Amino acid sequence: MSDQTQGTRFVDKLGKVYGIYTLGFLGFFALMAIVEQLGASAQLIGILFLLFTIAIYATIGWLSRTMQVDAYYVAGREVPSFYNGMATAADWMSGASFVALAGGIYFGGYPYLGFVIGWTGGYVLVNALMAPYLRKFGCYTVPDFIGTRYGGNLARFCAVLVLVVASFTYVTAQINATGTIAARALAIPFEVGVWFGLLGILLCSMLGGMRGVTWTQVAQYIVLIIAYLVPVIWMSNAQGFGIIPHFTYGDAALRIAELEAEYGLVAAAEAVAGLKVLTTAHFDPQGGLDSWKFVTLALAMMAGTASLPHILMRYFTTPSVRQARKSVGWSLFFIFLLYFTAPALATLTKLQLLDPNLATAVVGKAIDDVSNLEWIRNWTEVGMLSVVDQNGDGIVQLNEFFMRPDIVVLATPEIAGLPYVISGLVAAGGMAAAMSTADGLLLAIANALSHDLYYKIIDPKADTRRRLVVARVLLVGIGALAALIASLQLTGILGAVAWAFCFAGSGLFFPLVLGIWWKRANRPGAIAGMIAGFAAGTIYLIHVYNGGDQLWSIDHLRFSIIGMPVSLVAMIVVSLVTEAPDAEMQAMVDETRIPTGKTILTET
Amino acid sequence: MSQDNRRLHWAKTSRLTYWVLAIWFLFGYVFPFFAKDLDGGSFLGFPLGYYMIVQGSLIVFVLLIVGHNFLQDRIDDECGLSDE
Numbered sequence: 001m002s003d004q005t006q007g008t009r010f011v012d013k014l015g016k017v018y019g020i021y022t023l024g025f026l027g028f029f030a031l032m033a034i035v036e037q038l039g040a041s042a043q044l045i046g047i048l049f050l051l052f053t054i055a056i057y058a059t060i061g062w063l064s065r066t067m068q069v070d071a072y073y074v075a076g077r078e079v080p081s082f083y084n085g086m087a088t089a090a091d092w093m094s095g096a097s098f099v100a101l102a103g104g105i106y107f108g109g110y111p112y113l114g115f116v117i118g119w120t121g122g123y124v125l126v127n128a129l130m131a132p133y134l135r136k137f138g139c140y141t142v143p144d145f146i147g148t149r150y151g152g153n154l155a156r157f158c159a160v161l162v163l164v165v166a167s168f169t170y171v172t173a174q175i176n177a178t179g180t181i182a183a184r185a186l187a188i189p190f191e192v193g194v195w196f197g198l199l200g201i202l203l204c205s206m207l208g209g210m211r212g213v214t215w216t217q218v219a220q221y222i223v224l225i226i227a228y229l230v231p232v233i234w235m236s237n238a239q240g241f242g243i244i245p246h247f248t249y250g251d252a253a254l255r256i257a258e259l260e261a262e263y264g265l266v267a268a269a270e271a272v273a274g275l276k277v278l279t280t281a282h283f284d285p286q287g288g289l290d291s292w293k294f295v296t297l298a299l300a301m302m303a304g305t306a307s308l309p310h311i312l313m314r315y316f317t318t319p320s321v322r323q324a325r326k327s328v329g330w331s332l333f334f335i336f337l338l339y340f341t342a343p344a345l346a347t348l349t350k351l352q353l354l355d356p357n358l359a360t361a362v363v364g365k366a367i368d369d370v371s372n373l374e375w376i377r378n379w380t381e382v383g384m385l386s387v388v389d390q391n392g393d394g395i396v397q398l399n400e401f402f403m404r405p406d407i408v409v410l411a412t413p414e415i416a417g418l419p420y421v422i423s424g425l426v427a428a429g430g431m432a433a434a435m436s437t438a439d440g441l442l443l444a445i446a447n448a449l450s451h452d453l454y455y456k457i458i459d460p461k462a463d464t465r466r467r468l469v470v471a472r473v474l475l476v477g478i479g480a481l482a483a484l485i486a487s488l489q490l491t492g493i494l495g496a497v498a499w500a501f502c503f504a505g506s507g508l509f510f511p512l513v514l515g516i517w518w519k520r521a522n523r524p525g526a527i528a529g530m531i532a533g534f535a536a537g538t539i540y541l542i543h544v545y546n547g548g549d550q551l552w553s554i555d556h557l558r559f560s561i562i563g564m565p566v567s568l569v570a571m572i573v574v575s576l577v578t579e580a581p582d583a584e585m586q587a588m589v590d591e592t593r594i595p596t597g598k599t600i601l602t603e604t
Numbered sequence: 605m606s607q608d609n610r611r612l613h614w615a616k617t618s619r620l621t622y623w624v625l626a627i628w629f630l631f632g633y634v635f636p637f638f639a640k641d642l643d644g645g646s647f648l649g650f651p652l653g654y655y656m657i658v659q660g661s662l663i664v665f666v667l668l669i670v671g672h673n674f675l676q677d678r679i680d681d682e683c684g685l686s687d688e
Binding site: 125247249250253254285295298321329343594 | 617621639650654655657659
């Protein structure tokens with residue numbers, strides 16, 4: 001597929017290729033199950049899972065190598081909507097979604113579920129306001145749209161700046177996650193694991209650009225969704241919660257509420273650093289401030305979803321506007337499969353630990369028995385779990401069971417007594433989730449720098465070869481910088497992810513939406529919107545993060561609730577007091593709004 | 605492709621988009637905001653407010669996009685402005 005004719009043939013037989021691939025992966029899973037029965041160690045199975053899947057991604061990356069601008073930036077605009085949906089879902093679901101979401105729901109209750117609504121509802125905005133129009137525009141990158149719609153290098157530069165800050169915040173968290181998984185599975189130090197993860201990521205993206213990333217992301221989606229669903233469904237069947245637990249765990253949720261009332265949700269007598277006891281009710285919305293926190297979080301995440309460039313650029317790769325829209329539907333469907341499973345997983349795992357009628361229960365049991373359980377010992381050894389009889393009654397209380405939220409997904413198979421091969425599968429899934437998101441983000445950053453900053457602003461005369469070499473050098477350089485920062489472990493995973501959404505929402509949401517939906521929006525307005533929104537959001541983040549007073553209970557996870565209104569007002573006011581865009585630009589907007597006809601930007 | 609045709613296409617497209625956003629707002633914000641009150645009801649054995657947040661709204665979002673695209677395709681075809 002390294003040239004055009006072969007590329008076209010590859011697109012024609014996608015169903016066959018990925019069908020065989022999926023069967024192959026399931027076959028590998030079965031093989032590993034047999035190997036485990038033959039007595040192989042959990043360590044060996046984990047290593048094989050990781051190396052096997054990464055080798056496949058690297059092969060796809062190598063086969064997708066290209067020296068064509070169109071293939072490198074937008075995968076030749078030949079990705080069918082179904083596959084683009086899968087690629088977007090992998091691009092979207094990060095290591096945090098895979099590993100931390102269910103744990104967040106387990107510990108966070110109602111307020112945390114704002115992430116679930118926000119990270120799905122955002123796609124309605126993507127579809128209604130952005131994707132079809134950006135596809136019609138025919139841009140290579142998101143700043144490409146801003147730069148052409150509003151005109152001028154300053155507007156383009158501001159968009160590049162917001163993109164880089166938002167995506168870079170996000171990518172360090174992903175490389176951190178690949179490092180964590182690689183370190184645990186391969187038994188290497190975290191600092192080495194980070195570089196190993198980066199190597200895997202670059203193998204997917206460096207030679208093939210967007211084309212390589214697209215076809216590896218499809219493969220990674222298949223691995224990650226199997227790795228998420230199989231353990232939950234297996235656990236549910238093993239523990240008698242139903243064949244498909246998703247539609248029947250209402251009783252489990254009600255039972256948890258009963259048990260919580262019985263045990264009482266009280267803080268631990270003595271805290272254990274880095275670990276948590278359950279203090280938030282599974283689902284007990286208080287209304288008022290609680291509801292306010294929920295909807296502000298959902299809004300910040302939705303606006304961020306609709307402005308994050310690594311997501312928007314996926315819709316540049318479809319053959320038509322109609323296919324772009326359709327692929328947003330597929331994207332959300334594939335994302336939905338994981339997001340409606342996470343609450344089921346959190347609920348059933350919690351019930352297994354809390355309900356004394358179940359064999360798996362921990363709370364309410366004798367401390368000596370619990371401390372001897374194998375999975376409790378394993379996780380206690382690595383400092384991610386702790387059971388301490390703080391009141392000295394010999395019984396484990398709800399506030400004496402300490403756990404790191406991240407381990408809920410990873411520990412569930414062990415709690416339910418499933419074989420180790422499941423844990424290997426989960427590790428491969430987590431790696432796929434983190435790698436695919438890191439790939440999309442790195443490519444978004446490197447493409448914006450190489451296309452918008454280098455080609456459009458610095459050296460418009462550069463030839464194709466030079467542009468693609470610059471793009472790759474930047475990709476490696478940025479990846480190395482992100483890995484370096486990740487290896488210093490400066491940020492927690494979730495904080496950084498929510499921040500990326502807030503940076504993108506503050507700086508890019510209104511300039512993108514109004515660029516399509518408001519013809520009167522002009523260059524000074526867009527520049528004011530980007531700078532004011534981004535600056536207001538960032539200043540508020542720094543203020544709150546350093547312990548400053550919160551305005552309307554808005555914390556650092558949702559700072560775009562401050563940034564976005566500032567951006568909107570600045571953009572409207574400055575647009576209205578300056579000259580309206582000229583006729584040519586208004587005609588461009590009209591042209592963007594209809595699906596037919598040539599794209600605004602043609603191949604360069 | 606007349607100017608009138610384009611104007612009609614955009615008028616219909618915008619109207620459809622506003623409806624979609626209204627439904628999105630209802631399921632993304634109004635129902636979750638009043639989850640406490642909805643919890644009095646029950647669906648499939650779940651408290652209703654809880655069900656909407658962990659499943660109901662998500663299903664609505666998926667169907668909303670599919671429905672939106674179906675109607676948008678029709679508008680494009682009617683106005684002769686489809687790109688396929």
